[in-house]
Each structure stands twice: as structure tokens, then as C-alpha cells.
Amino acid sequence: MYYNTSMEEKTTLNYGEALKEQRERLGLSQSALANKINTSHQNVSRWESGKILPSIDFCVKLADFYGVSLDELVGREK
16 A cells, blocks of 8 residues: 565655645545635645645644544554
């Protein structure tokens, strides 16, 4: 899913894909999401493309908006 395992068994997450999946699950455009959480669509685009990571404040805001945990927000499975 979001996990990429190297030969050393290190695991990294593709946060951008996880964020995009949550947005698309609700059928929202980047602009619509940006308006709902008070940011720009450029920020949403950068988060989803992996160019930048959202601040922890926006992660909490996104998790609350989507009704998921922070782990679920970023595609982390235990």
C-alpha cells in the first residue's frame, strides 16, 4: 500500500499518496479541501506531491476533518 520496504527492512511511508487518498475518498478537489481547512490549494498540491510535509497543526486539522487518526491519515499500519 504505502509502505516501501528495502532490503534492510526499513520502512518509509508515502505520505503524499495517503493524503491524496483521504481527499479523494470524500470526492474533494484540492481547492475545495484547501478552503475547508483554511490553506491554499498550492499547499495541498505540495503535500500530495511530497514536495513538502504539512505541519503537525495541519496534520491534526486534516485528521479531524477526515475523521481518522493521525496514523490513518498518513497511511501507517501497525
